[in-house]
Amino acid sequence: MKGGRGLVILCGRVYHVYMKKYMKKFVKLGLLFSIVFLLSCAYDADATDTTAGRSCAEKPGRAQMAVSRHFEDIRDNEAKLQYFFQQMPKGGDLHNHLTGSVYAETYFDIAMREGLWLDTETFVLYGQAQSPSCVQLQPGMENEQYLRMRAIDQWSIRNFDTYDHQLPQDEFFFGTWSSFGAASYQDMAELLTKLKIRAAAEHVQYLEIMATSPRIDGDWISRHDAENEQMISLIARRDKDGFAAILSSLFADWEDDPAMQGAVTAYADIISDLHEATATVAPDVSTYYQAYASRNVKDPIRVFAQLYVGFKAAAGHENLVAVNIVQAENGIYSMRDYWGHMRMFAFLKAEYAPVRTSMHAGELHLGLVPPEQLKSHIHEAVAVAGADRIGHGVSIAFEENAPELLAQMAREGIPVEINLTSNEFILGVKDGEHPLLLYHAHGVPIVLSTDDAGILRTNLSQQFVIAALRYPELKYGDFKRFALDSIHYSFMPEEQKESELLKLNQSFTIFEESFAP
Numbered sequence: 001m002k003g004g005r006g007l008v009i010l011c012g013r014v015y016h017v018y019m020k021k022y023m024k025k026f027v028k029l030g031l032l033f034s035i036v037f038l039l040s041c042a043y044d045a046d047a048t049d050t051t052a053g054r055s056c057a058e059k060p061g062r063a064q065m066a067v068s069r070h071f072e073d074i075r076d077n078e079a080k081l082q083y084f085f086q087q088m089p090k091g092g093d094l095h096n097h098l099t100g101s102v103y104a105e106t107y108f109d110i111a112m113r114e115g116l117w118l119d120t121e122t123f124v125l126y127g128q129a130q131s132p133s134c135v136q137l138q139p140g141m142e143n144e145q146y147l148r149m150r151a152i153d154q155w156s157i158r159n160f161d162t163y164d165h166q167l168p169q170d171e172f173f174f175g176t177w178s179s180f181g182a183a184s185y186q187d188m189a190e191l192l193t194k195l196k197i198r199a200a201a202e203h204v205q206y207l208e209i210m211a212t213s214p215r216i217d218g219d220w221i222s223r224h225d226a227e228n229e230q231m232i233s234l235i236a237r238r239d240k241d242g243f244a245a246i247l248s249s250l251f252a253d254w255e256d257d258p259a260m261q262g263a264v265t266a267y268a269d270i271i272s273d274l275h276e277a278t279a280t281v282a283p284d285v286s287t288y289y290q291a292y293a294s295r296n297v298k299d300p301i302r303v304f305a306q307l308y309v310g311f312k313a314a315a316g317h318e319n320l321v322a323v324n325i326v327q328a329e330n331g332i333y334s335m336r337d338y339w340g341h342m343r344m345f346a347f348l349k350a351e352y353a354p355v356r357t358s359m360h361a362g363e364l365h366l367g368l369v370p371p372e373q374l375k376s377h378i379h380e381a382v383a384v385a386g387a388d389r390i391g392h393g394v395s396i397a398f399e400e401n402a403p404e405l406l407a408q409m410a411r412e413g414i415p416v417e418i419n420l421t422s423n424e425f426i427l428g429v430k431d432g433e434h435p436l437l438l439y440h441a442h443g444v445p446i447v448l449s450t451d452d453a454g455i456l457r458t459n460l461s462q463q464f465v466i467a468a469l470r471y472p473e474l475k476y477g478d479f480k481r482f483a484l485d486s487i488h489y490s491f492m493p494e495e496q497k498e499s500e501l502l503k504l505n506q507s508f509t510i511f512e513e514s515f516a517p
Protein backbone atom coordinates (compact mmCIF):
# COMPACT_ATOMS: atom_id res chain seq x y z
CA MET A 1 0.00 0.00 0.00
CA LYS A 2 1.58 3.22 -1.13
CA GLY A 3 -1.15 5.62 -0.03
CA GLY A 4 1.22 8.06 1.60
CA ARG A 5 3.17 8.67 -1.56
CA GLY A 6 -0.05 8.94 -3.55
CA LEU A 7 -1.34 11.59 -1.20
CA VAL A 8 1.85 13.59 -1.46
CA ILE A 9 1.97 13.43 -5.26
CA LEU A 10 -1.73 14.25 -5.50
CA CYS A 11 -1.35 17.22 -3.22
CA GLY A 12 1.64 18.35 -5.22
CA ARG A 13 -0.28 18.24 -8.47
CA VAL A 14 -3.31 20.00 -7.02
CA TYR A 15 -1.02 22.67 -5.73
CA HIS A 16 0.56 23.26 -9.14
CA VAL A 17 -2.76 23.48 -10.96
CA TYR A 18 -3.86 26.11 -8.48
CA MET A 19 -0.56 27.89 -8.73
CA LYS A 20 -1.06 28.55 -12.43
CA LYS A 21 -4.64 29.72 -12.15
CA TYR A 22 -4.73 31.58 -8.89
CA MET A 23 -1.19 32.75 -8.36
CA LYS A 24 -2.09 36.18 -7.04
CA LYS A 25 -4.64 34.87 -4.60
CA PHE A 26 -2.21 32.31 -3.32
CA VAL A 27 0.35 34.92 -2.47
CA LYS A 28 -2.12 36.29 0.04
CA LEU A 29 -2.78 32.90 1.59
CA GLY A 30 0.56 32.55 3.27
CA LEU A 31 -0.37 29.85 5.73
CA LEU A 32 -2.07 27.63 3.19
CA PHE A 33 0.84 28.12 0.84
CA SER A 34 3.27 26.94 3.48
CA ILE A 35 1.36 23.76 4.25
CA VAL A 36 0.78 22.78 0.63
CA PHE A 37 4.33 23.65 -0.32
CA LEU A 38 5.70 21.30 2.30
CA LEU A 39 3.64 18.50 0.80
CA SER A 40 4.40 19.35 -2.81
CA CYS A 41 8.13 19.49 -2.33
CA ALA A 42 8.22 15.96 -0.93
CA TYR A 43 9.15 14.63 -4.36
CA ASP A 44 10.21 17.93 -5.83
CA ALA A 45 13.71 16.69 -6.33
CA ASP A 46 16.10 17.23 -9.19
CA ALA A 47 16.38 13.49 -9.29
CA THR A 48 17.75 11.74 -12.33
CA ASP A 49 15.22 8.91 -12.14
CA THR A 50 12.02 9.53 -14.04
CA THR A 51 10.56 6.07 -14.45
CA ALA A 52 7.58 4.09 -13.28
CA GLY A 53 5.38 6.84 -11.98
CA ARG A 54 8.15 8.25 -9.84
CA SER A 55 8.84 11.23 -12.09
CA CYS A 56 9.19 14.68 -10.66
CA ALA A 57 7.11 16.98 -12.77
CA GLU A 58 7.66 19.84 -10.36
CA LYS A 59 10.68 22.08 -10.66
CA PRO A 60 12.94 22.28 -7.65
CA GLY A 61 12.48 25.37 -5.56
CA ARG A 62 14.99 28.19 -5.25
CA ALA A 63 16.51 26.83 -2.07
CA GLN A 64 16.84 23.31 -3.39
CA MET A 65 18.53 24.57 -6.54
CA ALA A 66 21.03 26.40 -4.37
CA VAL A 67 21.74 23.20 -2.45
CA SER A 68 22.13 21.28 -5.70
CA ARG A 69 24.71 23.77 -6.97
CA HIS A 70 26.61 23.62 -3.70
CA PHE A 71 26.48 19.85 -3.72
CA GLU A 72 28.04 19.66 -7.18
CA ASP A 73 30.77 22.04 -6.05
CA ILE A 74 31.78 19.83 -3.14
CA ARG A 75 31.03 16.35 -4.38
CA ASP A 76 34.64 15.39 -5.06
CA ASN A 77 35.78 16.29 -1.56
CA GLU A 78 35.12 13.65 1.05
CA ALA A 79 35.44 15.89 4.08
CA LYS A 80 33.04 18.46 2.62
CA LEU A 81 30.59 15.71 1.73
CA GLN A 82 30.88 14.29 5.23
CA TYR A 83 30.05 17.71 6.65
CA PHE A 84 27.16 18.13 4.20
CA PHE A 85 25.53 14.76 4.82
CA GLN A 86 26.09 14.96 8.56
CA GLN A 87 23.81 18.02 8.52
CA MET A 88 21.33 16.78 5.92
CA PRO A 89 18.14 15.19 7.24
CA LYS A 90 18.36 11.54 6.27
CA GLY A 91 14.97 10.21 7.33
CA GLY A 92 15.35 6.68 8.62
CA ASP A 93 17.70 3.75 8.78
CA LEU A 94 15.49 0.84 7.72
CA HIS A 95 18.06 -1.93 7.82
CA ASN A 96 20.05 -2.24 10.98
CA HIS A 97 20.80 -5.04 13.42
CA LEU A 98 20.92 -3.87 17.01
CA THR A 99 23.88 -5.91 18.23
CA GLY A 100 25.88 -5.35 15.03
CA SER A 101 25.23 -1.61 15.17
CA VAL A 102 26.87 -1.05 18.54
CA TYR A 103 30.55 -0.21 18.50
CA ALA A 104 33.06 -2.60 20.07
CA GLU A 105 34.12 0.09 22.56
CA THR A 106 30.69 -0.22 24.18
CA TYR A 107 30.98 -3.98 24.40
CA PHE A 108 34.39 -3.71 26.02
CA ASP A 109 33.01 -1.25 28.57
CA ILE A 110 30.11 -3.59 29.35
CA ALA A 111 32.49 -6.54 29.66
CA MET A 112 34.66 -4.59 32.12
CA ARG A 113 31.69 -3.50 34.17
CA GLU A 114 30.23 -6.99 34.30
CA GLY A 115 33.57 -8.68 34.98
CA LEU A 116 33.33 -10.92 31.92
CA TRP A 117 36.21 -13.18 30.92
CA LEU A 118 38.23 -12.56 27.77
CA ASP A 119 40.17 -15.31 26.06
CA THR A 120 43.38 -13.47 25.21
CA GLU A 121 44.15 -15.87 22.36
CA THR A 122 40.81 -15.91 20.54
CA PHE A 123 39.34 -12.68 21.96
CA VAL A 124 36.04 -14.36 22.65
CA LEU A 125 34.12 -13.12 25.71
CA TYR A 126 32.69 -15.51 28.29
CA GLY A 127 30.66 -15.29 31.47
CA GLN A 128 33.07 -17.72 33.15
CA ALA A 129 36.70 -18.70 32.55
CA GLN A 130 36.88 -21.34 29.83
CA SER A 131 40.62 -21.90 29.51
CA PRO A 132 43.97 -20.83 31.02
CA SER A 133 44.18 -18.04 28.45
CA CYS A 134 41.07 -16.34 29.87
CA VAL A 135 41.42 -13.21 32.01
CA GLN A 136 38.69 -11.47 33.95
CA LEU A 137 38.23 -7.91 32.73
CA GLN A 138 38.35 -5.28 35.44
CA PRO A 139 38.59 -1.49 35.24
CA GLY A 140 42.17 -0.33 35.70
CA MET A 141 43.72 -3.72 35.02
CA GLU A 142 47.35 -3.66 34.02
CA ASN A 143 47.06 -4.31 30.28
CA GLU A 144 43.63 -2.77 29.78
CA GLN A 145 44.67 -0.55 26.88
CA TYR A 146 46.29 -3.39 24.97
CA LEU A 147 43.33 -5.73 25.47
CA ARG A 148 40.85 -3.01 24.56
CA MET A 149 42.60 -2.20 21.29
CA ARG A 150 42.99 -5.85 20.31
CA ALA A 151 39.38 -6.60 21.20
CA ILE A 152 38.10 -3.71 19.09
CA ASP A 153 40.08 -5.02 16.12
CA GLN A 154 38.70 -8.52 16.64
CA TRP A 155 35.09 -7.43 17.16
CA SER A 156 34.91 -5.11 14.15
CA ILE A 157 36.55 -4.53 10.76
CA ARG A 158 38.91 -1.91 12.19
CA ASN A 159 42.45 -2.71 11.04
CA PHE A 160 41.21 -5.88 9.40
CA ASP A 161 44.08 -7.83 7.91
CA THR A 162 43.54 -11.09 6.08
CA TYR A 163 46.97 -12.39 7.03
CA ASP A 164 46.35 -11.73 10.70
CA HIS A 165 42.82 -13.12 10.76
CA GLN A 166 43.30 -15.97 8.30
CA LEU A 167 39.59 -16.00 7.55
CA PRO A 168 37.59 -14.88 4.53
CA GLN A 169 36.04 -11.49 5.21
CA ASP A 170 32.48 -12.79 5.20
CA GLU A 171 33.31 -15.50 7.74
CA PHE A 172 35.22 -13.05 9.90
CA PHE A 173 32.26 -10.67 9.81
CA PHE A 174 29.64 -13.24 10.76
CA GLY A 175 31.97 -14.63 13.41
CA THR A 176 32.29 -11.37 15.34
CA TRP A 177 28.91 -11.84 17.03
CA SER A 178 30.03 -14.95 18.84
CA SER A 179 33.12 -13.09 20.06
CA PHE A 180 31.34 -10.18 21.77
CA GLY A 181 28.07 -12.04 22.35
CA ALA A 182 28.48 -12.33 26.12
CA ALA A 183 28.47 -8.51 26.33
CA SER A 184 25.73 -7.90 23.76
CA TYR A 185 23.21 -10.06 25.61
CA GLN A 186 23.49 -8.14 28.88
CA ASP A 187 21.08 -5.25 28.33
CA MET A 188 19.48 -4.50 24.97
CA ALA A 189 18.11 -1.18 26.21
CA GLU A 190 21.66 0.03 26.83
CA LEU A 191 22.54 -0.83 23.23
CA LEU A 192 19.44 0.80 21.77
CA THR A 193 20.14 3.90 23.82
CA LYS A 194 23.46 4.21 22.00
CA LEU A 195 21.76 3.84 18.61
CA LYS A 196 19.06 6.41 19.31
CA ILE A 197 21.51 9.01 20.56
CA ARG A 198 23.74 8.43 17.53
CA ALA A 199 20.76 8.70 15.18
CA ALA A 200 19.66 12.02 16.66
CA ALA A 201 23.19 13.38 16.41
CA GLU A 202 23.35 12.70 12.67
CA HIS A 203 19.82 13.91 11.84
CA VAL A 204 18.21 10.50 11.51
CA GLN A 205 14.64 10.59 12.83
CA TYR A 206 13.54 6.98 12.44
CA LEU A 207 14.99 3.53 13.14
CA GLU A 208 13.53 0.20 12.16
CA ILE A 209 15.53 -2.26 14.19
CA MET A 210 16.18 -5.97 14.13
CA ALA A 211 16.73 -6.19 17.86
CA THR A 212 16.48 -9.87 18.73
CA SER A 213 14.92 -13.08 17.45
CA PRO A 214 12.30 -15.31 19.10
CA ARG A 215 13.78 -17.98 21.34
CA ILE A 216 12.76 -21.53 20.50
CA ASP A 217 13.51 -24.16 23.12
CA GLY A 218 15.83 -26.96 21.93
CA ASP A 219 13.75 -29.63 23.67
CA TRP A 220 10.71 -28.44 21.81
CA ILE A 221 12.55 -28.85 18.50
CA SER A 222 13.67 -32.35 19.38
CA ARG A 223 10.05 -33.34 20.08
CA HIS A 224 9.31 -32.58 16.42
CA ASP A 225 12.09 -34.63 14.86
CA ALA A 226 9.74 -36.50 12.55
CA GLU A 227 8.18 -33.36 11.10
CA ASN A 228 11.60 -31.78 10.76
CA GLU A 229 12.96 -34.71 8.75
CA GLN A 230 9.85 -34.61 6.62
CA MET A 231 10.38 -30.92 5.91
CA ILE A 232 13.98 -31.51 4.85
CA SER A 233 12.83 -34.22 2.47
CA LEU A 234 9.98 -32.13 1.02
CA ILE A 235 12.32 -29.20 0.46
CA ALA A 236 14.85 -31.44 -1.29
CA ARG A 237 12.12 -32.73 -3.60
CA ARG A 238 10.60 -29.27 -4.14
CA ASP A 239 7.25 -30.79 -3.23
CA LYS A 240 5.01 -27.72 -3.06
CA ASP A 241 1.80 -29.47 -2.03
CA GLY A 242 3.47 -31.66 0.56
CA PHE A 243 5.33 -28.71 2.02
CA ALA A 244 2.18 -26.58 2.18
CA ALA A 245 0.38 -29.43 3.95
CA ILE A 246 3.02 -29.80 6.64
CA LEU A 247 3.10 -26.05 7.25
CA SER A 248 -0.68 -26.07 7.69
CA SER A 249 -0.51 -29.00 10.04
CA LEU A 250 2.22 -27.48 12.20
CA PHE A 251 0.43 -24.14 12.25
CA ALA A 252 -2.77 -25.77 13.50
CA ASP A 253 -0.83 -27.65 16.21
CA TRP A 254 0.99 -24.54 17.38
CA GLU A 255 -2.17 -22.53 17.71
CA ASP A 256 -3.12 -24.90 20.54
CA ASP A 257 0.38 -25.44 21.92
CA PRO A 258 0.83 -23.61 25.25
CA ALA A 259 4.63 -23.65 24.87
CA MET A 260 4.42 -21.98 21.47
CA GLN A 261 1.85 -19.43 22.60
CA GLY A 262 4.06 -18.72 25.60
CA ALA A 263 6.95 -18.05 23.24
CA VAL A 264 4.80 -15.55 21.34
CA THR A 265 3.89 -13.70 24.52
CA ALA A 266 7.45 -13.75 25.82
CA TYR A 267 8.83 -12.36 22.58
CA ALA A 268 6.22 -9.61 22.37
CA ASP A 269 7.04 -8.67 25.97
CA ILE A 270 10.77 -8.46 25.22
CA ILE A 271 10.12 -5.98 22.41
CA SER A 272 7.65 -3.99 24.53
CA ASP A 273 10.10 -3.82 27.43
CA LEU A 274 12.90 -2.70 25.14
CA HIS A 275 10.73 -0.01 23.61
CA GLU A 276 9.49 1.28 26.95
CA ALA A 277 12.95 1.28 28.51
CA THR A 278 14.25 3.56 25.76
CA ALA A 279 11.14 5.67 25.16
CA THR A 280 12.58 8.81 26.75
CA VAL A 281 15.98 8.51 25.06
CA ALA A 282 16.31 10.84 22.07
CA PRO A 283 12.52 11.26 21.88
CA ASP A 284 12.74 12.80 18.40
CA VAL A 285 13.93 9.45 17.07
CA SER A 286 11.00 7.09 16.46
CA THR A 287 11.69 3.38 16.74
CA TYR A 288 9.90 0.36 15.39
CA TYR A 289 11.07 -3.24 15.29
CA GLN A 290 11.38 -6.24 13.02
CA ALA A 291 11.29 -9.83 14.23
CA TYR A 292 13.53 -12.27 12.41
CA ALA A 293 14.46 -15.89 12.01
CA SER A 294 18.02 -17.19 11.65
CA ARG A 295 18.19 -19.26 8.50
CA ASN A 296 21.54 -21.03 8.49
CA VAL A 297 20.38 -23.78 10.88
CA LYS A 298 20.07 -27.46 10.12
CA ASP A 299 16.47 -27.77 11.33
CA PRO A 300 13.98 -26.02 9.03
CA ILE A 301 11.30 -26.47 11.66
CA ARG A 302 13.27 -24.08 13.87
CA VAL A 303 13.14 -21.42 11.17
CA PHE A 304 9.42 -21.93 10.76
CA ALA A 305 8.90 -21.78 14.52
CA GLN A 306 10.83 -18.51 14.78
CA LEU A 307 8.89 -17.06 11.87
CA TYR A 308 5.60 -18.20 13.39
CA VAL A 309 6.41 -16.53 16.70
CA GLY A 310 7.63 -13.40 14.92
CA PHE A 311 4.58 -13.06 12.70
CA LYS A 312 2.08 -13.78 15.46
CA ALA A 313 3.77 -11.44 17.92
CA ALA A 314 3.92 -8.69 15.28
CA ALA A 315 0.26 -9.14 14.36
CA GLY A 316 -0.80 -7.99 17.81
CA HIS A 317 1.96 -5.53 18.62
CA GLU A 318 2.06 -1.76 18.35
CA ASN A 319 5.78 -1.41 17.65
CA LEU A 320 6.79 -4.74 16.19
CA VAL A 321 5.79 -4.21 12.57
CA ALA A 322 7.60 -6.67 10.33
CA VAL A 323 9.47 -9.94 9.98
CA ASN A 324 12.83 -10.60 8.33
CA ILE A 325 15.26 -13.49 7.84
CA VAL A 326 18.97 -13.18 8.58
CA GLN A 327 22.36 -14.91 8.57
CA ALA A 328 24.75 -15.65 5.73
CA GLU A 329 22.70 -16.35 2.64
CA ASN A 330 25.46 -18.57 1.24
CA GLY A 331 25.48 -20.73 4.40
CA ILE A 332 25.00 -24.46 3.91
CA TYR A 333 21.49 -24.59 5.32
CA SER A 334 20.48 -21.13 4.06
CA MET A 335 21.13 -22.41 0.56
CA ARG A 336 19.68 -25.87 1.07
CA ASP A 337 16.41 -24.60 2.52
CA TYR A 338 15.94 -21.25 0.74
CA TRP A 339 13.08 -22.69 -1.33
CA GLY A 340 11.32 -23.75 1.86
CA HIS A 341 12.00 -20.51 3.72
CA MET A 342 10.25 -18.54 0.98
CA ARG A 343 7.18 -20.72 1.30
CA MET A 344 7.16 -20.33 5.07
CA PHE A 345 6.99 -16.57 4.57
CA ALA A 346 4.23 -16.90 1.99
CA PHE A 347 2.19 -19.12 4.31
CA LEU A 348 2.53 -16.89 7.37
CA LYS A 349 2.00 -13.70 5.39
CA ALA A 350 -1.33 -15.06 4.26
CA GLU A 351 -2.25 -15.84 7.89
CA TYR A 352 -1.08 -12.50 9.27
CA ALA A 353 -1.73 -10.11 6.40
CA PRO A 354 -1.02 -6.79 8.17
CA VAL A 355 2.49 -7.87 9.10
CA ARG A 356 5.06 -6.54 6.65
CA THR A 357 8.22 -8.25 5.48
CA SER A 358 11.67 -7.12 4.56
CA MET A 359 13.92 -9.94 3.49
CA HIS A 360 17.66 -10.33 3.17
CA ALA A 361 17.82 -11.62 -0.39
CA GLY A 362 20.55 -11.53 -2.99
CA GLU A 363 23.35 -10.85 -0.49
CA LEU A 364 25.43 -12.91 -2.88
CA HIS A 365 27.89 -12.40 -5.66
CA LEU A 366 29.62 -14.33 -8.41
CA GLY A 367 32.60 -16.04 -6.85
CA LEU A 368 31.00 -16.31 -3.44
CA VAL A 369 28.66 -18.97 -4.80
CA PRO A 370 28.38 -20.76 -8.16
CA PRO A 371 26.38 -19.00 -10.91
CA GLU A 372 23.51 -21.47 -10.53
CA GLN A 373 22.90 -20.18 -7.01
CA LEU A 374 22.58 -16.59 -8.17
CA LYS A 375 19.63 -17.09 -10.45
CA SER A 376 16.52 -16.64 -8.39
CA HIS A 377 16.80 -15.62 -4.72
CA ILE A 378 15.48 -12.07 -5.14
CA HIS A 379 12.80 -13.24 -7.52
CA GLU A 380 11.63 -15.86 -5.02
CA ALA A 381 11.61 -13.34 -2.20
CA VAL A 382 9.38 -11.05 -4.26
CA ALA A 383 7.22 -13.52 -6.19
CA VAL A 384 6.90 -16.40 -3.72
CA ALA A 385 7.41 -14.86 -0.30
CA GLY A 386 5.79 -11.51 -1.15
CA ALA A 387 8.58 -9.37 0.29
CA ASP A 388 7.62 -5.73 0.85
CA ARG A 389 11.28 -4.68 0.81
CA ILE A 390 14.50 -6.38 -0.28
CA GLY A 391 17.59 -6.20 1.90
CA HIS A 392 20.83 -5.96 -0.12
CA GLY A 393 19.69 -7.35 -3.50
CA VAL A 394 23.31 -7.29 -4.68
CA SER A 395 22.98 -10.27 -7.04
CA ILE A 396 20.16 -8.76 -9.11
CA ALA A 397 22.19 -8.65 -12.33
CA PHE A 398 22.72 -12.42 -12.16
CA GLU A 399 19.03 -13.31 -11.77
CA GLU A 400 17.65 -15.15 -14.77
CA ASN A 401 14.58 -12.93 -15.06
CA ALA A 402 16.19 -9.70 -13.90
CA PRO A 403 14.39 -7.44 -16.42
CA GLU A 404 10.94 -8.57 -15.28
CA LEU A 405 11.98 -8.49 -11.64
CA LEU A 406 13.34 -4.94 -11.83
CA ALA A 407 10.17 -3.85 -13.61
CA GLN A 408 8.02 -5.47 -10.94
CA MET A 409 9.94 -3.89 -8.08
CA ALA A 410 9.60 -0.48 -9.72
CA ARG A 411 5.94 -0.94 -10.58
CA GLU A 412 4.89 -2.29 -7.21
CA GLY A 413 7.12 -0.02 -5.15
CA ILE A 414 9.29 -2.72 -3.60
CA PRO A 415 12.41 -0.87 -2.51
CA VAL A 416 15.90 -2.21 -2.12
CA GLU A 417 17.82 -1.46 1.07
CA ILE A 418 21.37 -0.66 -0.06
CA ASN A 419 24.21 -1.23 2.42
CA LEU A 420 27.39 -0.09 0.67
CA THR A 421 30.00 -0.63 3.37
CA SER A 422 28.53 -3.99 4.28
CA ASN A 423 28.51 -5.15 0.67
CA GLU A 424 32.08 -3.98 0.16
CA PHE A 425 33.43 -5.83 3.18
CA ILE A 426 31.35 -9.00 3.16
CA LEU A 427 30.92 -9.53 -0.57
CA GLY A 428 33.81 -7.50 -1.97
CA VAL A 429 31.33 -5.60 -4.16
CA LYS A 430 31.74 -1.89 -4.67
CA ASP A 431 31.92 0.90 -7.27
CA GLY A 432 30.58 -0.10 -10.70
CA GLU A 433 30.18 -3.71 -9.66
CA HIS A 434 27.48 -2.72 -7.20
CA PRO A 435 23.95 -2.64 -8.68
CA LEU A 436 22.82 0.63 -7.05
CA LEU A 437 22.73 2.43 -10.40
CA LEU A 438 21.08 -0.56 -12.06
CA TYR A 439 18.20 -0.36 -9.60
CA HIS A 440 18.13 3.39 -9.97
CA ALA A 441 18.00 3.27 -13.77
CA HIS A 442 15.00 0.96 -13.60
CA GLY A 443 13.12 3.15 -11.17
CA VAL A 444 13.30 0.76 -8.22
CA PRO A 445 12.98 2.78 -5.00
CA ILE A 446 16.24 2.90 -3.04
CA VAL A 447 16.95 3.49 0.60
CA LEU A 448 20.44 3.70 2.03
CA SER A 449 21.05 1.90 5.31
CA THR A 450 23.84 0.77 7.58
CA ASP A 451 23.27 -2.95 8.28
CA ASP A 452 25.82 -3.29 11.11
CA ALA A 453 27.33 0.12 11.69
CA GLY A 454 29.29 -0.96 14.77
CA ILE A 455 31.09 -3.95 13.29
CA LEU A 456 31.55 -2.05 10.02
CA ARG A 457 32.74 1.14 11.78
CA THR A 458 30.41 3.41 9.85
CA ASN A 459 27.19 5.43 10.14
CA LEU A 460 24.31 6.44 7.89
CA SER A 461 25.90 9.75 6.88
CA GLN A 462 28.94 7.89 5.60
CA GLN A 463 26.74 5.65 3.46
CA PHE A 464 25.49 8.80 1.71
CA VAL A 465 29.07 10.06 1.34
CA ILE A 466 30.23 6.81 -0.23
CA ALA A 467 27.33 6.81 -2.68
CA ALA A 468 28.05 10.44 -3.66
CA LEU A 469 31.75 9.78 -4.23
CA ARG A 470 31.19 6.59 -6.20
CA TYR A 471 28.25 7.59 -8.35
CA PRO A 472 28.42 11.10 -9.86
CA GLU A 473 25.20 10.25 -11.72
CA LEU A 474 23.35 10.72 -8.44
CA LYS A 475 22.39 14.32 -7.79
CA TYR A 476 21.32 16.07 -4.63
CA GLY A 477 17.68 15.41 -5.53
CA ASP A 478 18.37 11.69 -5.62
CA PHE A 479 19.83 11.71 -2.13
CA LYS A 480 16.88 13.74 -0.92
CA ARG A 481 14.58 11.17 -2.43
CA PHE A 482 16.47 8.33 -0.70
CA ALA A 483 15.83 10.10 2.59
CA LEU A 484 12.15 10.72 1.82
CA ASP A 485 11.71 7.14 0.64
CA SER A 486 13.18 5.84 3.88
CA ILE A 487 10.12 7.22 5.61
CA HIS A 488 7.68 6.49 2.82
CA TYR A 489 8.66 2.82 2.61
CA SER A 490 9.01 2.30 6.33
CA PHE A 491 6.65 -0.11 8.01
CA MET A 492 5.35 2.22 10.69
CA PRO A 493 1.57 2.81 10.81
CA GLU A 494 0.26 5.16 8.10
CA GLU A 495 -0.81 7.90 10.48
CA GLN A 496 2.61 8.00 12.09
CA LYS A 497 4.23 7.88 8.67
CA GLU A 498 2.39 11.00 7.51
CA SER A 499 3.54 12.78 10.62
CA GLU A 500 7.16 11.67 10.15
CA LEU A 501 7.06 12.67 6.48
CA LEU A 502 5.83 16.13 7.38
CA LYS A 503 8.58 16.39 9.98
CA LEU A 504 11.20 15.35 7.44
CA ASN A 505 9.97 17.89 4.90
CA GLN A 506 10.13 20.59 7.53
CA SER A 507 13.70 19.56 8.30
CA PHE A 508 14.57 19.72 4.61
CA THR A 509 13.05 23.18 4.31
CA ILE A 510 15.24 24.44 7.14
CA PHE A 511 18.29 22.64 5.76
CA GLU A 512 17.83 23.96 2.22
CA GLU A 513 17.02 27.51 3.29
CA SER A 514 20.42 27.67 4.96
CA PHE A 515 21.97 27.42 1.48
CA ALA A 516 19.72 29.96 -0.21
CA PRO A 517 21.50 33.11 -1.42
Ligand SMILES: [Zn+2]
Pocket residue numbers: 095097360391451
Ligand atom coordinates in the same frame (compact mmCIF):
# COMPACT_ATOMS: atom_id res chain seq x y z
ZN1 LIG B 1 21.34 -7.13 7.42
